[in-house]
Amino acid sequence: SLLRAAAATGRHAWGYNRSPEVVHAARDLGFDASTDLTATLQRAADANAIVVIAVPMPAVGSILEAIAEHAPDVALTDVVSVKSEVAAAVAAHGLSRRFVGGHPMAGTAESGWAAGHAGLFADAAWVVAADDGLDAAVWADVAELAVGILLASTRRIVRADKMIRRGEWTKRIPNRFGPVAGPPRASASQSATRASARRATRPSASTAAATGWS
Numbered sequence: 001s002l003l004r005a006a007a008a009t010g011r012h013a014w015g016y017n018r019s020p021e022v023v024h025a026a027r028d029l030g031f032d033a034s035t036d037l038t039a040t041l042q043r044a045a046d047a048n049a050i051v052v053i054a055v056p057m058p059a060v061g062s063i064l065e066a067i068a069e070h071a072p073d074v075a076l077t078d079v080v081s082v083k084s085e086v087a088a089a090v091a092a093h094g095l096s097r098r099f100v101g102g103h104p105m106a107g108t109a110e111s112g113w114a115a116g117h118a119g120l121f122a123d124a125a126w127v128v129a130a131d132d133g134l135d136a137a138v139w140a141d142v143a144e145l146a147v148g149i150l151l152a153s154t155r156r157i158v159r160a161d162k163m164i165r166r167g168e169w170t171k172r173i174p175n176r177f178g179p180v181a182g183p184p185r186a187s188a189s190q191s192a193t194r195a196s197a198r199r200a201t202r203p204s205a206s207t208a209a210a211t212g213w214s
Helices: 002-008 020-028 037-047 057-070 083-092 136-153 166-176 188-199
Strands: 012-016 032-034 050-053 075-078 102-104 126-128 207-211
Touching (some): 002 012, 012 037, 020 032, 050 057, 050 136, 057 083, 075 102, 075 136, 102 136, 126 136
Parallel strands (some): 012 032, 050 207
Antiparallel strands (some): 102 126
């Protein structure tokens, strides 16, 4: 679902999965997928992509080990539900400085590629962690990814007289997407400036790499 949803926002997105069957199924639908974790991470490092860890908690350690070896400087987030354990594992692999934890409040009882869909995140909330010592530019990039997916998943046809004015919509974003409204210890202008400076070093196409999605 994450790979589908990221691609639906117009981002250049690709993913890794250890299962050849899952990768083949994704490719059959036109998605960019691979069973080669090292190549996927090296590609993410070259593209300065956001890497999203999307595996069960028992597999997080091995993914982080590979990231530490092949892409230690990428912006890193996750969609694993257990935040404290993930943060501890990230710290143990020396990756905390570029990590911003995340948790979309969406999911089903099903698993596997066939169970996923881009609309999974419709009407969901997405928690983006704001821990001490965070990199404001990384936080802003992760929040932008989250909000982009949520907005793309929640599009509706509405009458013009029912539409919220832009200013009102901006005011309501913290209510709808409260956890992604702004990091602590950094003003909005500081966050925007740092994020803009970071994005200026990227290719023109936004990128996101999902590792071990289900």
